[in-house]
Amino acid sequence: MPAYMIVTAEIADREAFIGGYGAAAGALVAKFGGKYVLRGPGATLLEGHFGDGASMVISEWADKAAAEAFWNSPEYAEVKKLRAGIADCQVLLIETSTSIAG
Numbered sequence: 001m002p003a004y005m006i007v008t009a010e011i012a013d014r015e016a017f018i019g020g021y022g023a024a025a026g027a028l029v030a031k032f033g034g035k036y037v038l039r040g041p042g043a044t045l046l047e048g049h050f051g052d053g054a055s056m057v058i059s060e061w062a063d064k065a066a067a068e069a070f071w072n073s074p075e076y077a078e079v080k081k082l083r084a085g086i087a088d089c090q091v092l093l094i095e096t097s098t099s100i101a102g
Contacts, residue, residue, distance in 0.1 A: 002061065003060075005034070005058070005091065009056075009083075011086065011087045011088075019099075020082040021082035024079040032073070039057065067093050
């Protein structure tokens with residue numbers, strides 16, 4: 001079943017983040033079989049304590065194992081260092097359990 005990685009990021013230096021981390025992470029997402037569903041800045045916080053004005057990224061994966069293979073890879077461990085000091089991120093991973101029929 002598909003899995004989704006949901007990232008909320010408060011970014012201090014957007015140019016450095018996109019040019020360094022964003023480009024490198026994007027290449028790895030594709031390499032590991034993921035695809036972006038949403039990438040955009042300026043989230044509006046409706047409830048809670050994290051994310052007003054933040055950027056949101058949602059990537060889709062074949063399953064939770066595929067997303068975890070990306071997240072736990074040595075390649076991503078190196079790329080993740082590129083966001084140190086320029087972004088505060090919250091990352092969630094969820095696997096769908098049923099389809100929603102409308």
